[in-house]
Structure formats: C-alpha cells, structure tokens
Amino acid sequence: MAPSTSPQQPVELDAVDRRIIQELVDDARISNALLAQRTGIAPSTALLRTRALIDRGVLTGYHAEVSLxxxxxxxxxxxxxxxxxxxxxxxxxxxxxxxxxxxxxxxxxxxxxxxxxxxxxxxxxxxxxxxxxxxxxxxxxxxxxxxxxxFAHHKGLGGPLPEQLPSIPATR
Structure with a gap:
C-alpha cells in the first residue's frame, strides 16, 4: 500500500468501515477473503472498501512489528x-x-x-x-x-472508537 496522508477532517465511517479497520488493526496480514468473511461482505466489496479507506486517508500504511x-x-x-x-x-x-x-x-x-x-x-x-x-x-x-x-509498554487499541463505548467497572 502506498502511504497516504491523513485526512484533514474526520471521515464518515459506517459500521462496515469500522469493522474493516478493526480487523486490519488486529491483523494487518489478514487475507481479503477472511476479511470479507469476518465483516459479512463479499470479497470484492471488502477490497473496494479497503481501497476507499486508503484513498480517503483513513488507512495510512501497514508495518511489521519488531521485538526490540x-x-x-x-x-x-x-x-x-x-x-x-x-x-x-x-x-x-x-x-x-x-x-x-x-x-x-x-x-x-x-x-x-x-x-x-x-x-x-x-x-x-x-x-x-x-x-x-x-x-x-x-x-x-x-x-x-x-x-x-x-519498564513496560502496554499498547492501546489503535482503531476507531466503537459507536458506543463499553462501560468500565469502577475500582476502589
């Protein structure tokens, strides 16, 4: 994927876009066929939607994660x-x-x-x-x-926020 610049304004994302993004955040090497299956859309639609997210600047690249x-x-x-x-x-x-x-x-x-x-x-x-x-x-x-x-690094999610945030139990 060619690097893209991030959009200047937030982009409208529907549930399918959000699911595609989350699946790619979880595993950037996922096959298009498996991505389509997990998002409940046709493989051709998954490919078109993913390319549209790249073109719109939402997906900006893939990378290998190295153990330091x-x-x-x-x-x-x-x-x-x-x-x-x-x-x-x-x-x-x-x-x-x-x-x-x-x-x-x-x-x-x-x-x-x-x-x-x-x-x-x-x-x-x-x-x-x-x-x-x-x-x-x-x-x-x-x-x-x-x-x-x-001493330790704990990564956050990195994908879009869900439509509704889960409630987090209060700790004392």
Missing part, C-alpha cells in the same frame, strides 16, 4: 527535550534530524515545559547515556533534557 528485545534494543526511554531558544532554523533542524536517528522510535512535539518527547530504544543503559551525550547534550539547540526509563 529480540534485536538487542531492550532498554527503552522517554526523553523530554526543552530547546534553548525557539528559533525556526534550529527547530526545523531538530525536527528533521531526530526522527531519522535509528534509535528513535517516535518523536512528539508537545506543549508545556517540554518541547519534544523522544521515545528511543538502545542496547544498554550505557548506550542510552552515550546517546543522550552524543545527540542531545552536545546539540547547541538543546537547553535541557530529562530521561525516564521505560
């Missing part, structure tokens, strides 16, 4: 970054450079006292220290960083 521990990157961290000055040239350089570094899993531009939040994965705490020193502490545009180790 399995590839030797078992130490994850969230690094808060505050820039020294909010100069457009430095901001553009920072936002173009950081996501291209292989250790960076995600970068978020956030509000508040922090300007950016980086999610990185490296092989060891020593590698984490060196990465912060090499790429952040020595960067003239970076004024302050704060590193938080990630």
């Amino acid at each position: 521990q399995g590839v030797g990157r078992s130490v994850q961290a969230l690094i808060s970054v505050r820039l020294r000055a909010h100069d457009r040239v430095q901001i553009d350089r920072f936002t173009q450079t950081m996501p291209q570094l292989p250790e960076v899993l995600s970068m978020f531009h956030v509000s508040g006292a922090t300007d950016y939040l980086l999610h990185i994965a490296v092989s060891s705490t020593e590698a984490l220290r060196d990465w912060v020193l090499d790429y952040l502490a020595t960067d003239e545009s970076v004024g302050h960083t704060e590193t938080t180790l990630v």
Whole structure:
C-alpha cells in the first residue's frame, strides 16, 4: 500500500468501515477473503472498501512489528527535550534530524515545559547515556533534557472508537 496522508477532517465511517479497520488493526496480514468473511461482505466489496479507506486517508500504511528485545534494543526511554531558544532554523533542524536517528522510535512535539518527547530504544543503559551525550547534550539547540526509563509498554487499541463505548467497572 502506498502511504497516504491523513485526512484533514474526520471521515464518515459506517459500521462496515469500522469493522474493516478493526480487523486490519488486529491483523494487518489478514487475507481479503477472511476479511470479507469476518465483516459479512463479499470479497470484492471488502477490497473496494479497503481501497476507499486508503484513498480517503483513513488507512495510512501497514508495518511489521519488531521485538526490540529480540534485536538487542531492550532498554527503552522517554526523553523530554526543552530547546534553548525557539528559533525556526534550529527547530526545523531538530525536527528533521531526530526522527531519522535509528534509535528513535517516535518523536512528539508537545506543549508545556517540554518541547519534544523522544521515545528511543538502545542496547544498554550505557548506550542510552552515550546517546543522550552524543545527540542531545552536545546539540547547541538543546537547553535541557530529562530521561525516564521505560519498564513496560502496554499498547492501546489503535482503531476507531466503537459507536458506543463499553462501560468500565469502577475500582476502589
């Protein structure tokens, strides 16, 4: 699938669209025949509906999920970054450079006292220290960083919200 840009406005999704999206979120490698069976539509309809979701910018790509521990990157961290000055040239350089570094899993531009939040994965705490020193502490545009180790990562759903949210029992 060619990458698509996300729509600027929310797209109208019917129950079939939502079911297709949820099935693809659960298993992006599902065959079209099985997708059609699980959504209760013809295979030709499943294919057309999926292509329409791509064309409308709702589905933006598929990816392989890699075990970070399995590839030797078992130490994850969230690094808060505050820039020294909010100069457009430095901001553009920072936002173009950081996501291209292989250790960076995600970068978020956030509000508040922090300007950016980086999610990185490296092989060891020593590698984490060196990465912060090499790429952040020595960067003239970076004024302050704060590193938080990630002990566990629990993924959320990632698909569209259901028409009606299930009730969650109160805990005491």
